[in-house]
Each structure stands twice: as structure tokens, then as C-alpha cells.
Amino acid sequence: MNVITDHLSEFGHGLVLTVELTLLSLAGALVAGVVVAAMRVSPVRALRAAGMAYVEVLQNIPLLVWLVIAVFGLPEIGVIAGLFTTSVVVIVLYQGAYTAEAIRSGINSVPAGQGEAARALGLTFTQSLRLVILPQALRTVVQPLGNIAIMTLMNTALAAAVGVVELTAAANRVNLAEAKPIWIFVTAGLAYMALSGLFGLVTGVLERKWAILR
Amino acid sequence: MIEVRGLHKRFGAHTALHEVDLDVARGEVVVVVGPSGSGKSTLCRCLNRLESPDAGTIRIDGAELPAEGRELARLRADVGMVFQSFNLFQHKTILQNLTLAPTRVRGLSRDEAERNARELLDRVGIGAQAGKLPAQLSGGQQQRAAIARALAMKPKAMLFDEPTSALDPEMVGEVLDVMTELARDGMTMVVVTHEMGFARQVADRVVFMADGEIVESGTPSEFFDSPATDRARDFLAKVLSH
Numbered sequence: 001m002n003v004i005t006d007h008l009s010e011f012g013h014g015l016v017l018t019v020e021l022t023l024l025s026l027a028g029a030l031v032a033g034v035v036v037a038a039m040r041v042s043p044v045r046a047l048r049a050a051g052m053a054y055v056e057v058l059q060n061i062p063l064l065v066w067l068v069i070a071v072f073g074l075p076e077i078g079v080i081a082g083l084f085t086t087s088v089v090v091i092v093l094y095q096g097a098y099t100a101e102a103i104r105s106g107i108n109s110v111p112a113g114q115g116e117a118a119r120a121l122g123l124t125f126t127q128s129l130r131l132v133i134l135p136q137a138l139r140t141v142v143q144p145l146g147n148i149a150i151m152t153l154m155n156t157a158l159a160a161a162v163g164v165v166e167l168t169a170a171a172n173r174v175n176l177a178e179a180k181p182i183w184i185f186v187t188a189g190l191a192y193m194a195l196s197g198l199f200g201l202v203t204g205v206l207e208r209k210w211a212i213l214r
Numbered sequence: 215m216i217e218v219r220g221l222h223k224r225f226g227a228h229t230a231l232h233e234v235d236l237d238v239a240r241g242e243v244v245v246v247v248g249p250s251g252s253g254k255s256t257l258c259r260c261l262n263r264l265e266s267p268d269a270g271t272i273r274i275d276g277a278e279l280p281a282e283g284r285e286l287a288r289l290r291a292d293v294g295m296v297f298q299s300f301n302l303f304q305h306k307t308i309l310q311n312l313t314l315a316p317t318r319v320r321g322l323s324r325d326e327a328e329r330n331a332r333e334l335l336d337r338v339g340i341g342a343q344a345g346k347l348p349a350q351l352s353g354g355q356q357q358r359a360a361i362a363r364a365l366a367m368k369p370k371a372m373l374f375d376e377p378t379s380a381l382d383p384e385m386v387g388e389v390l391d392v393m394t395e396l397a398r399d400g401m402t403m404v405v406v407t408h409e410m411g412f413a414r415q416v417a418d419r420v421v422f423m424a425d426g427e428i429v430e431s432g433t434p435s436e437f438f439d440s441p442a443t444d445r446a447r448d449f450l451a452k453v454l455s456h
Contacts, residue, residue: 043282116264117301117360121315121367123289124284133316136305212304 014170017078028092058097106137146203221270248423294364354385
């Protein structure tokens with residue numbers, strides 16, 4: 001037990017970094033997801049194609065590979081950014097692809113008549129999407145978005161592989177000094193569980209609050 | 215007001231509209247009747263380009279309907295549309311349903327839009343429901359709200375695509391009453407419907423469609439009392455025999 005209390009500050013710093021990575025990634029992924037989903041349902045063929053290409057390219061290469069490409073590849077072409085920033089951007093883009101697909105399924109679940117009514121009233125495509133379709137679509141995909149949020153939290157652990165000292169990397173460092181892997185990694189695991197439990201709770205509350213009466 | 219020339223619409227191999235010409239004068243009430251699949255709903259939806267025709271032109275108040283984009287949105291704003299399935303915005307209150315387009319498209323202030331909206335809701339008899347969500351209203355109330363929502367844009371013409379077909383029988387009357395009153399106030403209307411009583415009493419002209427073509431067009435008494443074609447006689451025999 002001492003092994004945990006002796007290294008509370010390392011665990012604490014790691015946890016804070018994990019939370020920061022997660023929240024920034026989630027915010028960015030939501031924005032990217034909305035934009036890409038909008039592209040995928042737009043009447044402009046080029047935008048639809050670009051949206052689809054984005055999703056296919058991002059989803060079909062593992063996040064770890066993207067992180068390594070960005071962290072080691074970008075400096076070679078002159079793009080220098082901190083490890084934390086690079087990791088956030090990569091996770092945003094990667095999770096953005098999954099978010100876009102969840103939101104698109106929500107858009108498809110909104111009855112076609114809603115968009116027709118909006119357009120018949122003189123709203124432009126963008127206005128119909130923003131004011132009528134998306135507000136309803138997002139409410140129906142609260143649960144899948146909650147799952148993506150948890151997946152994002154878990155995926156931040158991969159940033160450990162490219163030198164960001166978040167919770168997993170912090171635990172690893174403590175273990176190198178103390179060699180008590182069970183205590184150390186079970187503690188880290190419980191911290192992840194607590195965080196994802198929190199996400200689940202928030203998701204449930206939002207889902208009940210935003211349920212649409214049909 | 216509405217001028218349709220040579221309208222063609224295909225869905226795959228099926229021709230939904232074939233060489234349709236139609237003129238609707240200002241203040242005229244045209245009721246379109248015909249068997250299912252005759253193309254009457256498609257015609258109605260083409261009039262504000264919810265369906266894009268494969269050929270032909272549509273002019274609203276002299277201006278040709280453009281293909282897509284802002285210009286089309288502007289013209290649509292001048293043509294109200296009422297749907298079979300109401301299509302009220304499910305996540306907004308009745309009042310918000312009525313104020314959304316006037317504020318976003320017409321640029322009205324919220325106060326002004328709400329004042330107009332409440333007036334319209336009173337006019338269609340559901341002023342007390344303003345704060346409720348669409349799902350909390352009966353079908354008849356929802357359809358009256360949908361009519362009020364279209365009227366909130368102060369349209370030059372109104373399209374009705376089978377407005378009473380999804381309603382329980384006892385609610386049909388309240389919706390038809392609102393439409394009748396609207397017709398009396400001089401609104402230009404195109405109404406696709408199966409309500410023959412409404413067609414007979416309110417229409418200035420009845421248009422009979424079958425197989426994607428306009429087969430017959432005339433005053434209600436001409437059409438109902440002495441139809442000129444076998445198709446129309448056959449149709450009327452079926453719908454009026456009960």
C-alpha cells in the first residue's frame with residue numbers, strides 16, 4: 001500500500017494529464033464529428049466524398065500508428081509541436097471519425113419530413129441541419145457518444161507510448177522504481193474505471209434530460 | 215400565381231408525372247384529386263422543389279424556381295407547405311415551431327415573431343397549446359399548428375399535401391374548417407386531398423389526375439355532376455359510393 005501513498009504526486013500528475021487529454025480530445029472530436037457528419041450528408045458531392053475519405057483513412061489505421069507518425073514524422077517535415085499538443089490533435093482527429101459516424105447515424109434517424117418541413121419554410125440546407133436536424137440527431141446518439149467518450153479516455157493511454165506522462169506512463173515509471181506491478185497498475189486501472197463510471201453517469205443523465213417526445 | 219409547364223418526373227423506371235401543365239390564379243383554390251399513385255402528391259412536392267422535376271418549368275409569381283441554393287430557399291419561403299404527417303419540429307414547442315423561420319429567414323425580432331405566432335395560433339384555435347411540444351397535441355391540433363407555422367411566413371400561396379389523411383376521422387373537420395376559412399380569406403391554395411366534400415364546397419377548380427397526367431379539370435359542379443372522362447367517372451363511382 002505504501003507504494004501508492006509514497007507516489008501520490010506522480011499518480012496525481014498522471015491523472016490530471018489523462019483528464020486534460022480526454023476532455024480536450026472530446027471537445028475537439030465533437031467539433032470534428034459534427035463537421036464531418038455534416039459533410040457526409042451535404043448535397044455537395046465533393047464534400048460528401050471528402051467526409052467519407054476522412055472517416056475511412058482515420059478509422060482504418062490504428063491510433064498508435066497515427067501517434068507515432070505524428071510524433072516522429074511531423075518534425076521531419078518541419079512541423080514541431082509539443083508531445084501533449086501533438087497527442088491531443090491526433091486523438092481529436094481519430095476519435096472525430098468515430099464521432100462523425102455516430103452523429104451521422106443520428107442524422108439518418110431523424111425523419112425525412114423534419115428536413116423537408118425546414119426547407120419548405122425557406123431555411124437553407126445549413127440552417128435546416130443546424131437548427132432542426134442536428135439538435136434532434138445529437139439527442140438520439142447521446143448513448144453512443146458516451147461510449148466514444150469512454151473509448152477516448154482509454155485511448156489516451158496510448159499517448160504513453162510517445163512520451164506523454166499521463167496516468168499509464170506515470171504508473172509505469174513508478175513501477176520501474178518500485179517493481180510492484182499488481183498494486184501499481186491495479187490502482188491506475190481503478191482510476192480509469194472511476195473516470196469512465198463518471199462518464200457513464202453523465203451520459204445517463206443527459207440522455208434522460210434530452211429525450212425527445214415523439 | 216403558379217404556372218407549371220411540361221412537368222416531367224420519373225422515379226427509376228416509373229413515370230410519376232408526364233407533361234403536366236397547371237395554372238393557379240391569385241386567390242384561386244385548386245383541389246387535386248385522383249387515385250393513389252396518380253402523381254398528385256409528387257406534383258404538389260414539385261411545386262416547391264422538394265422533388266426536383268426531370269423536365270419542365272415552374273413559375274411562382276413570375277419567377278422561375280431555381281435548382282438549388284439560397285435563391286430557392288427564398289422562393290420556398292413564399293410558398294407555405296402542409297404535410298400529411300404534420301412534420302412539426304419535435305424538439306421545439308409549438309410557439310418555437312412558428313417563430314423559427316420568421317426570425318431566421320425573414321429576420322423578424324423575437325418579440326414580433328412571437329406576437330404574430332400567438333395571433334395565428336388563436337386564429338386556428340390552439341392558442342392555449344403554445345408552450346407544449348408537438349407530441350403533447352392531438353393530430354388535429356398538430357396539423358392546425360403546422361398550418362399556422364406555414365402562415366407565419368406570410369406566404370403568397372399554400373400547398374396542402376393530403377393534410378387530413380393521417381388524422382382520426384373526428385379530427386378531419388377541425389382541419390378542414392381552418393382550410394375553408396383560409397380559402398375564404400383569399401389565399402391561393404393547391405390542395406391534394408381525398409376529401410370530396412371539401413373539394414365540392416371550397417374548390418374554385420378541381421383537377422383530376424391519373425397515371426401522372428391531368429385528365430380533367432373544371433369547376434366542382436362540372437367535375438362531380440358531369441365528369442367528361444371514363445377515368446373520372448370510374449374514380450367518382452368508387453369514392454362516392456359509400
